[in-house]
Amino acid sequence: MSISKAEWEIMRVIWTKEETTSSQILAILGEKNDWTASTIKTLLKRLVDKGFLSRQKLGKGFLYSSLLSEQEAMNQQADDLFSKFCQRKHVAILKHLLKEVPMTDSDIDDLQALLLSKREETVDEVPCNCIPGQCRCKEHLEL
Known part of the structure; x- marks a missing residue:
């Protein structure tokens, strides 16, 4: 599953801190990105919904932590990119x-x-994995 550039910035803070609150993220990223507390909470909710973060109640707010290591997330993003x-x-x-x-x-x-x-x-030839008509590989040129 892919995440936006803004969500990725949030994740980088969480990987660095291991556990954090929306207030701590706002202190780090708010000014640079001109984000409000509401924006950060929306991004955090999306990341929880996508399965990248867990959250546990902490007083009136939440404590967020990553469900994936940074390396696992980078690998997923690279796999997603290459699949295109x-x-x-x-x-x-x-x-x-x-x-x-x-x-x-x-x-x-x-x-x-x-x-x-x-x-x-190694293989003798890398197979094309495209749907016919999506690329110019020799097996699709007849289309």
Whole structure:
């Protein structure tokens, strides 16, 4: 399930603090985003409804905590993004990201090790996963 940019900003605060209230989020994000307490409470309710947050009663308000780790949420968002593109184009997207993302030597070592282990799972040709008429792969060109 995807979340909006505003909801993502809320989640980043919650992952940092582990547990927080709407007042604490307002103190951190309110001025930057010109958000009111009502806006933040609406965003928090959406995140609870989507299953990203839990809330427990705390006095007159609520204490919010994440139901997913930041890594799990990032993986879900990446999976959601990649599901929108033909599988045959995934490597082009990865190449673009590798060119654009700043990396340490350690990051590069980790990626090289991952690629080497991935070699054991290679396929002769990446299959197209598109509905016919959605892409220009050879099996769909007749349409």
